[in-house]
Structure formats: structure tokens, C-alpha cells
Amino acid sequence: MTHRGRSQSGRFRTWAVxxxxxxxxxxxxxxxxxxxxxxxxxxAAxxxAAxxxAAxxxAAxxxAAxDVAAGEIxxxxxxxxxxxxxxxxxxxxxxxxxxxxxxxxALEFVPxxxxxxxxxxxxxxxxxxxxxxxxxxxxxxFAELGGLATVDSEQSGDYIDSxxxxxxxxxxxxxxxxxxxxxxxxxxxxxxxxxxxxxxxTWDDLLAAGDTIAEETDVAPIHVAxxxxxxxxxxxxxxxxxxxxxxxxxxxxxxxxDAGAQAFAFYNELWERGWSPDGxxxxxxxxxxxxxxxxxxxxxxxxxxxxAAILGTNPDLEGSVATTLLPEGPGGNRDTFAGGSHLVxxxxxxxxxxxxxxxxxxxxxxxxxxxxxxxGFLPGTVSGVEASGAxxxxxxETFATQLVEHSRSYPPTAAWGAIEGDRVLxxxxxxxxxxxxxxxxxxxxxxxxxxxxxxx
Numbered sequence: 515m516t517h518r519g520r521s522q523s524g525r526f527r528t529w530a531v532x533x534x535x536x537x538x539x540x541x542x543x544x545x546x547x548x549x550x551x552x553x554x555x556x557x558a559a560x561x562x563a564a565x566x567x568a569a570x571x572x573a574a575x576x577x578a579a580x581d582v583a584a585g586e587i588x589x590x591x592x593x594x595x596x597x598x599x600x601x602x603x604x605x606x607x608x609x610x611x612x613x614x615x616x617x618x619x620a621l622e623f624v625p626x627x628x629x630x631x632x633x634x635x636x637x638x639x640x641x642x643x644x645x646x647x648x649x650x651x652x653x654x655x656f657a658e659l660g661g662l663a664t665v666d667s668e669q670s671g672d673y674i675d676s677x678x679x680x681x682x683x684x685x686x687x688x689x690x691x692x693x694x695x696x697x698x699x700x701x702x703x704x705x706x707x708x709x710x711x712x713x714x715x716t717w718d719d720l721l722a723a724g725d726t727i728a729e730e731t732d733v734a735p736i737h738v739a740x741x742x743x744x745x746x747x748x749x750x751x752x753x754x755x756x757x758x759x760x761x762x763x764x765x766x767x768x769x770x771x772d773a774g775a776q777a778f779a780f781y782n783e784l785w786e787r788g789w790s791p792d793g794x795x796x797x798x799x800x801x802x803x804x805x806x807x808x809x810x811x812x813x814x815x816x817x818x819x820x821x822a823a824i825l826g827t828n829p830d831l832e833g834s835v836a837t838t839l840l841p842e843g844p845g846g847n848r849d850t851f852a853g854g855s856h857l858v859x860x861x862x863x864x865x866x867x868x869x870x871x872x873x874x875x876x877x878x879x880x881x882x883x884x885x886x887x888x889x890g891f892l893p894g895t896v897s898g899v900e901a902s903g904a905x906x907x908x909x910x911e912t913f914a915t916q917l918v919e920h921s922r923s924y925p926p927t928a929a930w931g932a933i934e935g936d937r938v939l940x941x942x943x944x945x946x947x948x949x950x951x952x953x954x955x956x957x958x959x960x961x962x963x964x965x966x967x968x969x970x
Contacts, residue, residue: 584616587865587872590632590646592855593623599888606881610872617868637661642860644869648689650680653856655928657681657688663859663866665690669877672895676852680923684762689856690873691894693886696852696917697744699841700806700821701813704834705733713838717752717780720813720841727812728789736813737790737805738781739797740947743939744851745815749777751922754845758925758964765927765968770961776844778946778953785947795947807831815840818904818913819890837912839920852921854891892917929967938963 591603600623607619622643624632629649633656636642648656656662665687670678673691681689701713706723709730714720724735738745750757755773758765768774784790789811794801799816806814807824814820825832840848857873859866875881879901882893887903892914899918904910924930933939938960946956 584614585865585868586618586620587644587863587869588620588622589869589872590622590624590629590643592629592647592649593625594889596888599885602884602888606876606885607872609881610875613875614868614871619872633661637860637862640862642862644863644865645857645859645873647692647855648858650677650689650691650694650852650854650856651924651930651934653681653689653858654683654926655931656858657683657686658928661861662688663861663863663870664688665859665870667870667874669874669895672897674852674894674896674899674918674921676917676921676923677854677856677894680852680926681856682926689858690877692855692857692876693882693889693891693894694852694854694917694921695817695819695891696913696921697815697817697820697840697850698912698916699813699838700816700824701836701838702733702834703836705731705812706836713836714813714841715838716842717844721783724784724787724789724813728787731812733809734789734805734811735787736784736815737794737797737802737811738784738947739790739799739802740795740944741798741940742802742815743943744799744853745802746777746781746943747924747939748840748850748922749780749843750774751849752840752843752845752847753777753780754843754847758927758968760925760927765925765929767961767964767968769964770958773845774957774961775954778957780843781943782946782953782956795944818892818910821910822890835909837909839912839916848916848920849922850916850920851924852917854894856894927968929964929970932967932970933964936963936967938967 589607594600603621607621610619611617630652633646633648633652637656637659642661653662665681667690670687674694677689677691677694678687681687681691699713705727706713709726711723711726712719714723720736727733727735747757750769750773753773753776755771755777756768758767760766799820802814803816803820803824805811806816807828821835821837825835840850842848857876859869859873863869876885877893877895877898879898882895882898883901886893886898892899892902892904896918899905899914902914904914942951942956942959942963945951945959946953951959
């Protein structure tokens with residue numbers, strides 16, 4: 515399914531502008547090193563968090579008579595990087611207080627760069643907020659530490675599956691899916707139309723279209739990058755494999771498999787065809803995006819935030835780009851990683867009920883639509899996605915379909931943070947691109963290092 519570009523509606527232009535702004539500031543969790551945040555397009559840009567008064571974050575919640583909770587809750591939200599988003603959230607807090615007599619919501623905005631350490635300190639010191647935004651690859655870590663309360667929500671059937679997967683530990687859900695983003699294939703319609711090509715629907719289609727583009731134009735078909743594991747890792751799923759499988763508290767890497775070797779071999783094939791410059795060994799996703807924006811490539815793997823940033827700085831490309839779901843691999847699927855944030859209630863909170871009610875309130879269509887259209891990502895609920903600015907837009911709807919129907923979570927375990935922090939996938943990918951490992955050896959190396967992290 516392909517979607518050709520067209521002029522954006524006024525409502526959706528707000529969404530796209532929000533995406534471009536967020537792509538230049540802080541992003542949701544899910545990426546380590548120099549690649550990006552899980553959903554965003556750049557490294558998280560943070561400032562000193564010393565201004566957050568940890569001593570003042572302990573909740574003093576009580577319960578009013580009847581079924582409605584009352585009291586004060588402290589809520590940590592990641593610093594969004596623009597005043598409009600803060601206004602939306604402040605308005606939501608005030609609307610909640612108006613509907614819940616006796617309830618007070620104290621919002622505090624925390625820089626992404628300091629957030630992980632601040633969560634550790636808060637839990638260790640027993641001075642947690644009641645509710646917080648948490649990057650979805652961090653949620654399992656803090657759940658395993660015993661810092662988070664489980665989620666029991668009547669809305670759970672509306673949650674996007676991949677965000678439920680990333681927030682589930684030992685069969686229990688620890689995060690309310692708030693927002694997310696997923697990557698699809700972005701391509702140049704002017705080049706494809708001139709050459710009579712259709713948008714690639716399979717890996718073989720991608721190679722065939724790439725060969726034609728390489729032969730007939732001076733534009734690279736598609737770029738790969740040594741530090742873009744959100745492009746490579748999902749190829750294991752697309753090939754029909756798993757990154758890891760879990761049973762209870764135990765996880766086992768599965769990258770050293772036929773599917774894992776196929777994924778690394780396909781990525782290496784895209785590299786060895788000479789379509790990317792030598793310097794791409796150290797590129798990350800932002801470098802890939804910039805090259806596409808500069809007219810150097812006919813295709814790229816990226817998110818709605820990438821496309822919005824490209825069109826925001828290159829309006830002449832409006833009408834010359836389109837999107838399609840990621841090409842299907844040998845395993846028969848188009849899965850990609852869903853990066854985003856949960857809302858989490860802390861186990862030591864004295865106002866869990868009120869915190870949970872506020873989380874549910876933020877997930878209601880009116881609040882979640884206003885919020886996600888400002889930040890440029892998609893709601894964590896199916897109904898929210900259907901009501902979002904992306905739904906029904908010919909250019910951006912692909913990202914909504916990709917998220918709801920074709921997205922996955924990385925293994926929901928605290929060890930994944932170590933795997934990201936140790937740059938297991940980027941380092942091994944770079945060795946493969948430099949010819950020091952063949953694809954099979956690269957898959958085996960990733961597998962061994964992941965198992966080391968799981969057993970540690």
C-alpha cells in the first residue's frame with residue numbers, strides 16, 4: 515500500500531510542525547549512543563536537572579469519600595522542548611482538577627538526558643513521583659527493580675500491542691501506552707515515476723528497484739548506516755526470526771539463526787552494492803535523513819518525524835515524496851520497532867488511585883489527540899490513532915498503519931538497556947561493513963554479546 519504526497523490539512527500541518535520541532539530537540543527513549551531516541555530523530559538534548567526538587571516529589575495523597583480519589587499527585591514529564599506542548603499538558607492537568615474535586619496535579623518537566631539517573635535516585639531514596647512519563651525501553655528495567663505499580667485499566671483492549679509488549683514483565687503490564695512512532699519507507703515519487711517503478715513491497719523488490727535507480731540515475735537508491743540499528747534489528751523479525759525469547763526471568767538471544775543471518779546478509783548486501791558512501795560506516799539515522807533531504811538518495815527508512823523535518827526544511831520536495839510500509843522480508847512480515855513512552859505509576863506512591871486516574875485521563879481522545887499532534891508522534895491507543903491528524907492523510911497515514919499493525923517491541927527486560935548502552939548492534943554492524951565480520955559471524959557475535967547481557 516502506497517500513499518502519494520499532497521498538501522497537508524491545517525490540522526495535520528500542526529502535527530507535522532510538532533514532529534519537526536521534536537526531531538530537533540528531545541526524543542522518547544529506546545535508542546542508545548549516537549543513534550537516536552526510540553521514536554525521535556536526534557539524540558536527546560538535555561539540560562541540568564538540578565532544578566527539580568526531589569525532596570518535594572513525595573506524594574501526599576488521600577482518598578475522598580466515594581469512588582473519586584482526591585489529594586495531590588506529582589507528575590514528571592520529559593521536557594518537550596517547546597512551550598506549546600507544556601501548555602497542552604498544563605491545560606490537561608487543570609481540566610482534570612476541575613473534574614476531580616479536591617485533586618491537585620503538580621507537573622514537573624525533566625530533561626531526557628538526566629531522567630534515567632533521576633528515576634534511579636528517586637526510587638533509591640524513596641522520594642518518587644506518583645506518575646511519570648518513561649521511555650518504553652526503560653519500563654521493564656524499573657518494573658524489574660520493583661519500582662512500578664501494575665496497570666489495571668478498562669482501556670487496555672484499546673492499547674497498541676507493541677506498547678503493551680514493551681511494558682509487560684512476567685505477564686504483568688507496568689505502563690500505560692501514551693505515545694509512539696514507527697518507521698516506514700519514504701521514497702521519491704518523481705524518480706520512481708520517471709523510471710516506471712512501483713514502491714517496493716518485498717526485500718527482492720527493493721533490490722530490483724535499487725538496481726534500476728543505480729543504473730539510470732546519479733542518485734543512490736538507499737543508504738544504510740553503521741549506527742542505525744533501528745533499521746537493521748527489525749530485519750530479523752522481517753526474516754521470520756526473533757531477537758530473543760523469554761521464559762520467566764530468563765532471556766535467550768536468537769539472532770544466531772537462519773533468520774538473523776538473513777537479516778545481516780541483506781543489510782550487508784545493501785552496503786556492498788556501493789550505494790552508500792564509505793563514511794556511512796559511522797552514520798546514524800540523522801545522517802541518513804539529511805542525505806535524503808539533500809537529494810542524495812531515492813529511498814530511506816524513517817519515521818513521520820523524519821519526513822516532517824525533511825519537508826520543513828525542503829518545501830520544494832512537497833509532492834515529490836511518498837510513503838509505504840517497510841518491505842516484507844522472507845518471513846512474510848513488515849515489522850519494525852515501536853519507540854515511545856509509557857505513563858507509569860510508582861509502587862511507593864501514596865496516591866496510586868489518583869495517579870492512575872490521571873493517566874487514564876491523559877489517554878482519553880481529547881487529551882491524547884491534542885498532545886500527540888503537538889509532539890508529532892502517534893497516540894498509544896488504537897482509537898487515538900484513528901482520531902489523530904495522521905489518520906486519513908495520504909502521506910502520513912502509512913506511519914499509523916505501520917505502528918498499529920506492523921510494529922514490535924525490543925525484548926522487555928532490563929538487560930536491553932545494557933545491550934543498547936554497550937552498543938552491541940552498532941559496533942558489530944560497523945565491523946561487518948568494514949569487512950572484518952561476514953554476516954553469519956556478525957549475527958553470532960551479536961547473539962553472544964546479548965546472551966552475556968541477559969546472564970549478567
